[in-house]
């Protein structure tokens with residue numbers, strides 16, 4: 062077994078995984094089973110975005126569905142069982158110019174022979190007045206985290222994708238009404254979710270409409286809406302606004318060091334290799350297309366298999 066050793070105050074590792082979502086923890090599992098003693102820097106959210114999902118119904122092997130946080134814990138437990146080490150730490154700076162790569166985390170420095178980037182993506186903001194000021198006071202990006210606070214209250218959801226509908230349906234457990242505000246007249250969400258939302262007695266829709274301001278002094282009281290077809294504006298009273306309008310990949314740290322597409326997703330080849338040999342990537346950080354727990358886990362596993370081959374080729 063290859064052990065993690067210290068060099069000065071920098072920890073020397075064979076495989077350093079950045080991120081602890083499905084991609085990062087699947088990569089850790091595979092690297093651990095290859096006896097590479099991977100270290101995972103978890104980032105702020107153990108389990109990644111999936112851990113914020115109330116129920117994951119489309120990860121194979123769980124016919125009744127599984128809680129997102131529970132699935133993250135299971136991934137972690139399985140990786141640790143084979144020798145992965147998960148540190149509750151966020152990587153803040155990387156130097157990928159030469160191997161071993163240098164990574165600075167909150168508490169420690171690392172020298173890594175290979176890196177698997179699985180830093181995922183973060184929720185997009187609307188960028189309207191009142192949004193930042195009232196975040197945590199009625200503005201939320203996580204139904205599982207905050208839904209409970211809206212018991213018997215009125216909420217609006219912004220977005221027309223799977224997240225908006227899935228999370229909106231989840232909030233119906235608590236809220237008295239859930240109004241989905243979407244900028245078009247057509248939803249992007251899967252037909253099954255559309256059907257469930259359309260048939261739910263607590264859910265209604267406002268079409269072709271955007272939120273232009275969140276109103277309230279110390280908590281959300283209303284939103285200003287604008288119909289994008291007619292230009293008509295109105296104020297809608299609400300106790301909460303949940304925003305699910307897509308994600309931005311967490312790649313700022315790699316700018317100028319790894320190739321990205323126009324939206325900031327890391328470019329990888331069919332072996333999960335980034336533009337820097339020895340640095341691999343998987344999951345939503347490198348995937349603008351699928352973004353599913355199962356596809357992210359698959360990409361993470363593939364990245365670790367390739368990192369293992371890379372180490373074999375470069376160490377013999």
Ligand code: NAP
Pocket residue numbers: 119187219220221222223224225227244245248249271305306307308350351352353
């Ligand atoms: P998404 O599919 O990108 O949808 C984002 C939604 O937000 C779209 O309806 C978009 O409108 C709207 N939007 C974007 N910017 C906006 C703005 N500035 N103002 C107002 N509306 C805006 O994102 P997502 O729903 O988070 O899903 C991401 C990925 O995860 C998808 O691949 C999805 O299938 C997957 N996912 C799957 C599940 C599941 O399988 N159960 C659950 C959650 C997520 P337009 O439609 O007009 O572009």
